[in-house]
Amino acid sequence: MTGLDVVFVLVGLLTAAGAVLTVTSKNLVHAALALAVTLAGIAGVFLVLHADFLALVQLVVYVGAVAVLFLFGLMLTRAPIGREALDSQNRGLALAVSGGLFVVLSTLIVLAFGDVRVDAMTGPGIDVIGIAIFAVWVLPFELLSMLLLAALIGAIVLARREDGESGEEAEVTRIEVGDPPINESDGPPAEVAGDGQAELPAGSGGGGQA
Amino acid sequence: MTVLTSTTALAQAPSILDVGDGVVLPILLKVALVLGLFFVVPLVGGYLEHKVMGRMQNRRGPVEAGPFGSLQLVADGIKFIQKEDIIPRAADKPMFALAPGLALVPALLVFLVIPLGPGVFAVDLELGLFYALAITSISVLGILLGGWASANKFSLIGGLRAGAQLIAYELPLIITAITVAVMAGTLSLVGIVEAQANFTLPGLEGFNLWFVFPQIVGFAIFFVAAMAELSRPPFDMPIGDSELVFGYMTEYTGIKFAMFLLTEYAGMITMSALMVVLFLGGWQILPGVATPGCEGAAGIMSCDPIGIAISVLVTLAKIMGLVFLMVWARVAYPRLREDQLQRISWLVLVPLSLANLAFVTILTVVL
């Protein structure tokens, strides 16, 4: 057993513990943090396997963005973030799905990489990855990014429309830095001046500026 | 790809701390270097901030602790350690305790890849730039958690604001960094310095240019985004004390508060160091000037001890210059509103950095 093996085992245990905590924790924020630990642990596993680029991507995408997004969502929405029990009554189904997934994935992995020695592996350099993505697989990559973009725009459109609204924004008069004061006689557009005049008592309109 | 980018071999440069054949000694030396950087340079930066800010406001700044008040931050640290460590009753105690550490550790880890001079770094990763940006993005977690765990409205809102701000400004930051990487053709920080040593314009052979000259827009974007990433004034909405008391740090006292503060100052140093490496030619004194005692590309890449010392001093001086700029902006400008903050990022910096990236990429490919 080399030092690398020891580190690998430790990181693996940490990842597993994070995963267990994620599903058992009764506190949503704790669960989200445990998820972050799991994702970081996976980055550690990548690192031990010399896939440093992948590890950093894992870190920046999953820990830096996805986990933060989870926490953000939890805090912004009125999800039960206290210590209230959280149970969607779907344990049986969840167990079946995750168990099935585990069996399928592990079978696949064993079948595909069963004979490959781990210590023979060194992660591909970024140049290799770059060529793979942007030369060999450039079409699927572009398709994927189109899909993501569509999803992004769709999400924004959905999020902006509220019940009973057409999605069009009402005209809002904004006052920006540097705008002239509204009641200045020469500054604002005529309608604004007119509005102001209508609201003011008679005699205190534009004549007052003279 | 002839002129605009360097085509240097990407061999990872060895650290001068790799002495002897053993494993333990270099590691100890590197840990010492990183810890020394982490605990000393931010204090110097903080002292600079105190003094400059004081003078700009017609004050003197610290004068009592140490010569010219230079030990003020050390005294502050000792005071923080002595203070009572208060944890609110309603707080989520483990999270509350964890958050400052979660914010601090990434700031510490970034120092691993910062090159101060030829060979003066803990490790020169092939992905150094990416590593630095990835690690800093983790700090958000600590800040969000701290804000949530305090069980305080101000803290929660401060944490949320910090989260939103960090996400918003990470984008232009990373895109600009990518732009530089495209120009340099490498992600290694040492490699980027070397690329600047080799970077010339046609007709100016023998006179290298730093990336700040062709990339002045990128530098400006990076500078603004870095200040926002650090929640430095005028981008300090998350701790806006006129409305949020002290944002996510409201409930923190004593050593935990000091950890948040140290994170901020260390972040100031790492961001400045990144800017020095990405835009200001690393440890080169001036564009086209060779460091005495050094040779290699543009006369800065391999040095004798004197040259190394000069290089380290040059880097530190540049870092402090950038810290000065940050302090200057802090003193000169009032705090931005939250909506202005988000608008600047999404409507100005992100499109600008994307356009910059496209422009540079096209230029690089065409030329």
Next chain:
Amino acid sequence: MAQTSLPGTGLLKGLAVTVKHLFKRPATLMYPYERNELAPRTRGVIALMDENCTVCMLCARECPDWCIYIDSHKETVPPAKEGGRARTRNVLDRFAIDFSLCMYCGICVEVCPFDALWWSPEFEYSEYTMDALLHEKDKLREWADTVPPPPALDEGAEAPAEVTEAIAKAEKELEAAAQKEADKAAAAEAATTEAKAGGSGPKKADEPKVAAGEIDQETYDALIAEGKSERIARSKAKAAYVKKEKARLKAEADAGGGDAEAAPTPKAADIKVEAGQIDQETYDALIAEGKTERMARAKAKAAWVKKEKARLAAEAESAAGAGAPAGEEAEPPSPTDAAGSDQAPSTDAPAEEPAATRKLGDVHVEGTGEIDQETYDALIAEGKSERIARAKAKAAWVKKAKQAKLDEEGGA
């Protein structure tokens, strides 16, 4: 306006302003090492001149915080004249201000009718406990020594109305007095030697007319060394010069006219000494005791003034003793001449009373408004208000006139 300039100039302006200030001298005053000159009316702490306090309780009653504590008892003063009514007098036992409650509104200072409360610029009296902020009479009296003189008038400013009035009156009275002196001298001429009497009259009349243009260099230097502003030092030095000159002339006149009439023997209280210098001995002792510099200075000044007064009094006495055999008459047996005490009887009264006790009451003299200049001067020199001095001097004049009448009658 902002619209006309290029975008971003505002940002640059901000940077320019801040960097300009970077190279300016900081406005900081390094407080424990440097001190600025506090305005004479600084509301530092409330000082008490307990000699002036009559226990009228106005301050305690007006204080919005009720933080002034006064205890007193009544004392009976034996009647001034035989057969008169015994009077009672309040004696102050305790006067304390709780500065943990005081809000420095200054109402007590404003309301005190006897000038017993003053603002002192002393401000370094913080304590570690609230209780320690309750300061008693002694402490408050110490602070009274640190009360600065009122600020000098602006150059070319008109003197306050009461001052010009008083000066005009005093001048008139002095002229009258000179006239009187001259008459007296003329009368005395027949009986005694001519030369000295002739000399004493004009000199006395000249006495206050000292050209006020010069300054007393000694005082000036001392004040500048103390760190006073040039303006203050000059005005004080001017005053000091005038006073000294007066004192000198008076001393000359007194020495000259010693036996023409009873030489007015100066007592410690009568002699005005300009308070510019400090008594180094006292100062050192106080500093060694750990008093603040300001406090020590104030006390040392007071000590110097006292010493100086004593010295001058001794000098003058010896001069008078040598010149005038009539010294015993001039030495009034009044022991009650505590500085600044309003209860102190008029200096001349006790001296004359024993002689005239029986018959004075019978004699009637019309009070014509004339005053006894000698008494008046003495009282003014003691620091009495002009009004009091005049009233007393009038009384003294009446008494003298009666005495004169009596003598006349007796002679007849």
